[in-house]
Amino acid sequence: METALPATASLVALLILFTLVWRASVKLADAGIIDLFWAGGFVLAAAVEAALNPPTEGGWIMLTLVGIWAARLTSHLVHRHRNAQGEDARYAAMRHEGGPDWPAQSLKRVFLVQALALWAVATPIHATLLPGAAALQPGPIAVVGGVLFLLGLATEAAADWQLMRFKADPARRGQILQDGLYAICRHPNYLGEIMVWWGLGLVAFGLTDRVWALGGPALLTFFIVKVSGVPPLEAVLAARPGYAEWAERTPALWPRWATIPGKLGNIKKGA
Numbered sequence: 001m002e003t004a005l006p007a008t009a010s011l012v013a014l015l016i017l018f019t020l021v022w023r024a025s026v027k028l029a030d031a032g033i034i035d036l037f038w039a040g041g042f043v044l045a046a047a048v049e050a051a052l053n054p055p056t057e058g059g060w061i062m063l064t065l066v067g068i069w070a071a072r073l074t075s076h077l078v079h080r081h082r083n084a085q086g087e088d089a090r091y092a093a094m095r096h097e098g099g100p101d102w103p104a105q106s107l108k109r110v111f112l113v114q115a116l117a118l119w120a121v122a123t124p125i126h127a128t129l130l131p132g133a134a135a136l137q138p139g140p141i142a143v144v145g146g147v148l149f150l151l152g153l154a155t156e157a158a159a160d161w162q163l164m165r166f167k168a169d170p171a172r173r174g175q176i177l178q179d180g181l182y183a184i185c186r187h188p189n190y191l192g193e194i195m196v197w198w199g200l201g202l203v204a205f206g207l208t209d210r211v212w213a214l215g216g217p218a219l220l221t222f223f224i225v226k227v228s229g230v231p232p233l234e235a236v237l238a239a240r241p242g243y244a245e246w247a248e249r250t251p252a253l254w255p256r257w258a259t260i261p262g263k264l265g266n267i268k269k270g271a
Helices: 004-028 031-052 057-082 089-121 125-128 140-167 189-209 209-229 230-237 242-250 258-269
Strands: none
Touching: 004 031, 004 125, 031 057, 031 089, 031 125, 031 242, 057 125, 057 140, 057 189, 089 209, 089 230, 089 242, 125 189, 140 189, 140 258, 209 230
């Protein structure tokens, strides 16, 4: 099968990358460093596939969009990690549960699992860069996807900026950010990420007619909603004062669109 070599090569590259990151995490006693390589992993997969199969114009469009998203997210995560006090709470909890065997467990439970998940989520990249992709001109579906991508990127960036400012304020330490975009939903950064990937999926589908390009965004949405995104973060936030009231009036992820106009005046407040 003509797509086998590039697809296999990108998967192998990701497994090697995340194994090396795991070795570094053991030395640093910090599994959270994996987050710094998440977005870059998509760039690596795209680069390997592009190197083995010269991209069409659609492939270059995808490479550009993924590169923009990855550069923004990686810079934010590097800044966040640099200013963090200790290991991310999610990984610290897993380390505590894992006990002395955690370093060995983390290779499979965190690093290799995320490498496989990343490759599976990257269907928009595979659809546009693997051999056999139709060289279609951007049509309405791709344009809608591009708009959704930009809206998601802006939402995610604004939410991350608001949260970063909030955490930098010593007077609000231990509190919950409840204004700005966080007055519309409790996790606008995750909402933006979902929008980004459905945008990329629609771009890929519109450029190639490969409907399976939408599989990755669907999988990412499942991960965020049910597995590694909202649930563990909610578990941390639930212990903070004011959480119950905030959760009662604010949806976790999907905004109550009818209530947004009344909250627009608070959007710029993000602390």
